[in-house]
Amino acid sequence: MADKDRKRVAYYPGCTLEGTGHAYNRSTKAVGKELGLELVELKNWNCCGAMEVKNIDNQVQTYLSARNLAIAEEMGFDTVMAPCNGCYHNLKKAEYDLEHNPTAIAANQRISQKAGHATYHPGKVETIHALDWLIDAVGLDEMARRAQGRLKGMKVANYYGCMYTRPRHIFPEKDKGPGSESTLKPHFMDDILAAAGAENVEFPLKTACCGGAHALSDSDISTRLVLNILETAEACGAEVIATECPTCHTGLEMHKVRAEKTLGRKTNIKILYFTQLLGMAMGLSAKKVGVNENYLDSSDLLKSKGLG
């Protein structure tokens, strides 16, 4: 895993990072640039199918990711980095299905041929998350050196959500002992922010669900799930929730407001992408990491910590 050169990787932002999650896109690119890493965007990429297409047909979803992987291969990359948990999950799932599921293999071949492009075969391109990317390409020591403890005294609850660790079988590189990511208690984001000086609180809901898939179709359940996450993080002593998924991030922001308006339960915790926190720790301005593109305001906290 770490033997590959991750300083120059293919970049798959995905639809959400072009829209509601634009702050994550901006901050990821800014952090990469600051650390001397090169992101080459996939040419003419398509949507991964999010959490919806698989409910219409699994194989269509696999094909959508396979096409993106084929583009990465054609561009000469062995690694594609997807910061969005949904995209990351779907690329990983396609990789798994194309190795193990004959129906998926046949469907991918058929649709690829009809569409007139090369069929992707598994094992050619490895999919990594922005967390893997930073840890592999830069390393915690270098990030600590660059951040000079600027996040000191900031109490952070790290929230990873569902798609980064579940289901386990599509993440063969996780749960491999020291140095690898854990699917039960993920820690890469904790490690990165701790390197930047942050004080991570013990947060039991790291991989709880925010109800993102039904953020609008079943708002009441989503609001209850989000409120539980926000209130638990506050009870654990956190001032800010660090996120690494645009769907979770937007879900937390939306339903924080909705909980206040419909249930009368106000929470004061801030919500920021981990790339925003890391970027500001490395001395980037709040504007450069897109803090003003978040739905909710975090400026008072950032000011009190002398960040941005």
Next chain:
Amino acid sequence: MPIHEKSLIRPENLVTNDNLVIDGVDVSGHWSTFIKSRTVTDYNEAMQEEIAAMPGGENIHRCWQCGSCTNACTVNAVNPEFNPRYWIYLIRTGMEEELLRDKDIIWQCVSCNKCTYACPRDVFPEGVMKATAHWLELKGHTGKSPSSHFDDDFTESIIDTGMIEEARVLLTFFKRTKQPLAQPWLIALITSLLKKMPVGYLFRLGFLTVFRPKVRNWSKNRVALQEYVDERKAAQRAALGMTGKGDH
């Protein structure tokens, strides 16, 4: 949250008589309450095969009823009536009428995959929930859930252009599910956004709404995907013994 089990003694099956005499003995009062005998005769023997023919339901036959899925379930913690293990049991034993009691909540699965993570038999209960929800709609037991509307809107957009354009998908969704856009929390959110959004970003959002983002040279992909999806949907309807094209 402890593992929740639904009681088979339902209120509607309890019968209390005001005056009851059995074999010349007056048993009025407390002793006159009886549980109606419960006979199941209307098994749907094809039910497991039907669910298995829907996307996500393929592995339902592997379940051995350990209950790990229900124990891990996110929605179960909010609503104890949401019980994947129990529904898988009903499907496998063909008790369609029993399953239909819960028909209006099965679609509420949030796809967090905690059940799939916990399942020792690779049943993929998350997929089974989605398969069951679609089965209920296809059979006409329920109308389209908001979740299915969302699935349709997304998939249509992706097959058409290769991408989703969030604002458009959301507006279609609100329209199809007949939800008002002027909800207090949505207004609060948009106001907060407008207050601090740089003009350039708003302009870009507006631009994206007018000029729909598209994947270049997608037309062949569109044809190939549409053909595949139509074929799969026809196969699903055939597996359920339905003929004709239908609108699903």
